Amino acid sequence: MDSTTESQGLLKPTGLRLPNKITLPSSPSVPRATGLSEMTEAAANSRSAMGPPLNAASKHKPSGLPEPDPKQRKTLAERAGEPHGSKIAPPPSSRQAYTNAKLPPANGLSSSLSRMPSNKTSKHNPGKAFGHSVGYGSRTASTNTYGTRPKSSYGNHQRSKSHHQSSRPATSMTNHYQDDESDRKVYDDARVSSLEAQFNELKEKMETDMSKQGNLQESIKLYEKKNAELEATCAHYRTALDEHKTDIRDLKGLVSTTNMELDALRRSHSFEVDDLRRKHRGEIEDLEDRVRKVAERSQRDNEDEVQRVRRELEAEAEKTLKAHSEQLADLEKRLKTELEEERAKRLREAQEFEAEFSSKLRNAGLEADAKHREAQLIQGELTNTKAELERERTLKAGLQTQLTESTTLILTLEASNKAMKEKIHFLESDSQAQSTAFNDLHARMQRAIEEAELANEKLRQEETLRRKLHNQVQELKGNIRVMCRVRPKHDSETDPAKIEFPDSDTDSKEVALQGPEKTNAMGTVTTQTFSYAFDRVFSPKSQNLEVFEEISQLVQSALDGYNVCIFCYGQTGSGKTYTMSSQDGMIPRATAQIYSEAQRLEEKGWRYKMEGSFVEVYNETYNDLLGRSEDLDKKKVEVRHDTAKKQTILENAVSVVLDGPDRVEEILSRADKNRTVAATKANMRSSRSHSVFILKLVGENSITGEKSEGTLNLVDLAGSERLEHSKAEGARLKETQNINKSLSCLGDVINALGSAKEGSHIPYRNSKLTYLLQYSLGGNSKTLMFVMVSPLQAHLQETVTSLKFATKVHNTHIGTAKKQTKA
Numbered sequence: 001m002d003s004t005t006e007s008q009g010l011l012k013p014t015g016l017r018l019p020n021k022i023t024l025p026s027s028p029s030v031p032r033a034t035g036l037s038e039m040t041e042a043a044a045n046s047r048s049a050m051g052p053p054l055n056a057a058s059k060h061k062p063s064g065l066p067e068p069d070p071k072q073r074k075t076l077a078e079r080a081g082e083p084h085g086s087k088i089a090p091p092p093s094s095r096q097a098y099t100n101a102k103l104p105p106a107n108g109l110s111s112s113l114s115r116m117p118s119n120k121t122s123k124h125n126p127g128k129a130f131g132h133s134v135g136y137g138s139r140t141a142s143t144n145t146y147g148t149r150p151k152s153s154y155g156n157h158q159r160s161k162s163h164h165q166s167s168r169p170a171t172s173m174t175n176h177y178q179d180d181e182s183d184r185k186v187y188d189d190a191r192v193s194s195l196e197a198q199f200n201e202l203k204e205k206m207e208t209d210m211s212k213q214g215n216l217q218e219s220i221k222l223y224e225k226k227n228a229e230l231e232a233t234c235a236h237y238r239t240a241l242d243e244h245k246t247d248i249r250d251l252k253g254l255v256s257t258t259n260m261e262l263d264a265l266r267r268s269h270s271f272e273v274d275d276l277r278r279k280h281r282g283e284i285e286d287l288e289d290r291v292r293k294v295a296e297r298s299q300r301d302n303e304d305e306v307q308r309v310r311r312e313l314e315a316e317a318e319k320t321l322k323a324h325s326e327q328l329a330d331l332e333k334r335l336k337t338e339l340e341e342e343r344a345k346r347l348r349e350a351q352e353f354e355a356e357f358s359s360k361l362r363n364a365g366l367e368a369d370a371k372h373r374e375a376q377l378i379q380g381e382l383t384n385t386k387a388e389l390e391r392e393r394t395l396k397a398g399l400q401t402q403l404t405e406s407t408t409l410i411l412t413l414e415a416s417n418k419a420m421k422e423k424i425h426f427l428e429s430d431s432q433a434q435s436t437a438f439n440d441l442h443a444r445m446q447r448a449i450e451e452a453e454l455a456n457e458k459l460r461q462e463e464t465l466r467r468k469l470h471n472q473v474q475e476l477k478g479n480i481r482v483m484c485r486v487r488p489k490h491d492s493e494t495d496p497a498k499i500e501f502p503d504s505d506t507d508s509k510e511v512a513l514q515g516p517e518k519t520n521a522m523g524t525v526t527t528q529t530f531s532y533a534f535d536r537v538f539s540p541k542s543q544n545l546e547v548f549e550e551i552s553q554l555v556q557s558a559l560d561g562y563n564v565c566i567f568c569y570g571q572t573g574s575g576k577t578y579t580m581s582s583q584d585g586m587i588p589r590a591t592a593q594i595y596s597e598a599q600r601l602e603e604k605g606w607r608y609k610m611e612g613s614f615v616e617v618y619n620e621t622y623n624d625l626l627g628r629s630e631d632l633d634k635k636k637v638e639v640r641h642d643t644a645k646k647q648t649i650l651e652n653a654v655s656v657v658l659d660g661p662d663r664v665e666e667i668l669s670r671a672d673k674n675r676t677v678a679a680t681k682a683n684m685r686s687s688r689s690h691s692v693f694i695l696k697l698v699g700e701n702s703i704t705g706e707k708s709e710g711t712l713n714l715v716d717l718a719g720s721e722r723l724e725h726s727k728a729e730g731a732r733l734k735e736t737q738n739i740n741k742s743l744s745c746l747g748d749v750i751n752a753l754g755s756a757k758e759g760s761h762i763p764y765r766n767s768k769l770t771y772l773l774q775y776s777l778g779g780n781s782k783t784l785m786f787v788m789v790s791p792l793q794a795h796l797q798e799t800v801t802s803l804k805f806a807t808k809v810h811n812t813h814i815g816t817a818k819k820q821t822k823a
């Protein structure tokens, strides 16, 4: 039911009219929701716009709604044209009682008023109460009071008053009623007008409330609208929030992906940097290696050049001397002829003028005596010159310093020749004396030549003696010698072992290793020192040249016809290959020495033929390192021994005739190439195989008829590391087992050679290596073992094992070496 209908309903019983239209004030105070903050503000505003609570509103505060002017308002009595309404005002107490609604309104209003909210404090039925007390013309018997007072405090008061009245007698009451009827009527009118006033007041209040209700409904609608807007905004923001959350999630995913990519990039970058660093280091090492090789090669070239120039100069000097001798001989011959002619001529002249110049002849005889003395002097000078020439011939070979002397001598000879010519020219004046002088000269020259031949013969004998003495020296040094070499530490290597060379200032024959620190039960830290002594110890500072000087005498022995075996023993990476086969290693140096010695010996009548072979022993099979690389593991190399000649023959292996120093380089590079090819097939094969360079030297002296045949074996043994340390498996295990077997066989052979009596069994056949070296180890040979030592602490255990093995070999004494002479 709307407010208008309700108002109309209210008007019916009373005939009062409510204003047709209640204009609700616009509510400017209600803001439009524009956002979350605005909504809060609007809510606050709307709350304030709602006004005070309803019970407060019942006090009728001005609400802004149009209200009838209170001055124009008229009471019902006024409207009905009853002028006395204003005169009879109810007592203030009765007005108060109506306000409290303890009394019911007039009967005509009862139906309408019954729909009004009742005061909950009242227990009365207002209509009923009103009916009982104010019904027109009816008074209930139960009403002991006059019945005009409402049941309120006023009523109570009435009741208490009635109570007093009830004590009055009924007759007196009836009288009173008749007397005061007019007063009662007045009083009723007053009451009616009072009720009307109250009703008006109530109606106004209702209207106010209704208008407020309308306002409130408007406000509610506005709030609902605003709420809907806010909810829409809220939903919008929620969607936006969800989108943002999705974006944030995406971004987080992107960030983590980017981070992962960055990490991957960083990792790959660091790998690349590491690779580049490794590559760079490798390149630097390659470059250093190449530079070193170039330097070494150029040094060798220089040495060769010096040798060549020396040889050329010597040849030239010899040629010059020969030319001078020939010139001298020509001169002598010409002079002789001229002298003969001159003599004949002079004889003729002398006969012609004998008589004429007899006195002059006497004088000439005197002069001839003088000249004879001079000729003798010249003859002495000539003898000296010849002696000098002879000395020059003896000394010229290989002595660069004496080349200068030779030049000086040549100059002196030239001067002497010149002087001689002058003297001969002078002597031409006396043919007799000159003839005698030249005869003498000739005789002396003959004698000098004979003496020179005697000297040459003596020299040859001395060479044979030198060989014998050299061998005796070698024997005194021992037929098996052991030398130790400690390689230098590379820059890339850390943690060096403590290796000392106590006698490096004097003999350099000792090496001392300091073992790891050990703590005993008492907590004392001790270090064990291992000392070893060998024939020679080379510190890391030593160069290949210094090492070669020690072994050059053995190389000489090979030229002299002995079997020589030089091998390098030690763990992988200890410097065996560097010592043996590097550019200036033992193999190139030994062959270079052999060449120059062979040339030197040529003038003593020796002619040498040299042949080189290079084989490897890998997994107990022989491979030819000078053959074609594709045949390396296919071609079967066999080793045979000629027991009668005590010679080793390699079948199916290439043997290269070494007719010049360049050939050695060629051999080494070919072997190196083959080993590199093999290394790709079996990893680190060069370290896992023994390589043996065999140089056969066959010499013959055309003058003495002597012959010699020696062999120089240069062996680079495989790495000697123990099986338990190498942790090898599969193919590597087999390799290591074979290496260990052959090395231990080598030890056994040396041991047997040292302890066995002549003719007893030596276990050469137990391994391919000892079988190959059968005639180069033992009684008929000279053996030198280099024990190579790594300078690192990590290799200390292996180093100690190697040095122990070397000490065992060093303590072995092998029987006297025998020179091999060809039948």
Ligand SMILES: Nc1ncnc2c1ncn2[C@@H]1O[C@H](COP(=O)(O)OP(=O)(O)OP(=O)(O)O)[C@@H](O)[C@H]1O
Pocket: 486, 487, 488, 542, 570, 571, 572, 573, 574, 575, 576, 577, 578, 579, 686, 687, 688, 718, 719, 788
């Ligand atoms: N005396 C030295 N002076 C300078 N460098 C050396 C010396 N000895 C060895 N080296 C270097 O040490 C490294 C290992 O040496 P090398 O290859 O000769 O050892 P190895 O015992 O022959 O090893 P493997 O058994 O593997 O053949 C090489 O780089 C070599 O150049």
